[in-house]
Amino acid sequence: MNKHELIDLMTGVKSSKKTYYTALKKTVDQLKKKNMQLEIMNDITKNMNMEIDIQEILRNVIEKLKQLITFDDSHFVILYEEEPALLHICPNGHCDLEMDPKNLLHPFQEFSSALKEKQPIQVEVNQLPDFPEKDRLLSLEIESLLLVPLYGKSKKIGIWTFGRKKKKTWHEAELEFLEQLSNQLALTLENAQLYKEVLHSKQEWEDTFKAVEDMIIVFDHKGTVYQSNDSARGFSNLVPLIEKSQNLIQDTFSFNKPGFQEILLQHDTILEMHAYPIQNKEHQVYGVIAYYKNVTERRQIEVQLLHAGKLGAIGEMAAGIAHELNSPLTAILGNSQLLLRKTPQDNPDYMLLDDIKICGDRCRQIVKSLLTFSRQDEYRFHYYSINEAIHQVLNLLKFQLGKKQISLHLSLQEDLPFIKGSQPQIEQIIINLLLNAKDALDESAQTEKSIAIATYSENKFMVVQVTDNGTGIEKERLPFIFHPFHTTKDREKGTGLGLSVSLGIAKDHGGKIDVLSTPGQGSTFFLRLPLQGEERG
8 A cells, every 4th residue: 555545545535525625614614603703802802902993893893793693684782871772773774873762672571581581581572572673673583582691791782683584593602602702792881881981070060161251270290381271371460370370389399288369460460370189099190180260350349449439438527527617617707798888989898808708609619529530320311401510510520620731621511411420420431530540641642631511412412622732542452441440541540440331321311422532632531421301409
């Protein structure tokens, strides 16, 4: 027996070539199936720690799985807040990752049994209770369902179903592979859900972080900015702010306690800074959150309220002094009038007595104006003369304007009707306009300084026009002059509230204030108040 005959005898090729090739083909098929199984498992496993596209994974798994196992329908029933919800239908339907409470299913006994016993269960469709998917399955002539439970590391995920048109028995090898596959897929689904939850929480935090109008900055242990919100990134003085925050940041790291300080930046910007340590599980500080609140406007309002309180007290004292002055003024005027009646005009003392009476009348008029301006009923509306209001104001300011060598020109229309409003409040507007004109003239290099006041009616409005030949207002500043606290004056001269308050009073009266100005030539302000039917009383 030669070598080839020995090999043929040992391999049995000559005796049973057909059996040999059948066995070989079966082995190859088994290897192909095994490779396909490994490929499917690998497709799921390799995505475990990546940003997972569940839809794509499920489509690939279903397509490859159809080459290994015979089934006509497959879908997933995923638990949604402990209730079953239809999440995916593959391969003939949609694949939707978003859970919809409208798709909630009522669990049937076999569903609960598969989850409870953690093993596949085969059921007949026509014997199942009614549920949303039953009609679809029957329309596809699906007779039996295999329910494969899906369990993650820590919780049950749901059920993976396989439908067949004919009641075929599932082989043990098929069930074993599906169990292995479902375990791996359950972990992937669990990771996907966790990833979505983390992503959602991260997005919520970022949205909250951005929504805060105050500045928030997160610093690392080196005092470097790690993260900041939109308000902080848009802050114009961010660099000096970070520099002035470093001491408190380092103290917060060192002492592991919240801290507070006030920061003063240029243009008198005041910020309150609160620093809070960020700790890990070991209570070690690895960062500091700094919260900044701009309190500039609040502080200015507080100062203004304090100033208003002082002015109120001064007003009350001035009113009291005015009342006290009335008594001696009455005696001075009365006695001077009696003496004038008894003194001939050619007497040298007559001129002296007449001067006393004139000065007394002027003092009485000033006291009257002061009492009128300091009245407490300034919010009551009544009919008054706008020209009279201007004269009352001039009684108070004429001396100041004359001392500054400012000439005053009046052009008051005499036949103007009375208008309804609060005369003291309108007088306050006129005072603010005149004082602003005086300050503009103080800064001007004009040799002849003047203020012109005119009154007239125009288009159902009473107009008070105040014109000066002072420094004027730059074009870019005009839109801001009525904003609260906008001022170019020194801190001792003004707070920037005069025009803002005046505009508010004008609007309360249904009026408005307009301005025309040319830098270096002067400004004209127009106070417009609505005309009403005349009523004098």
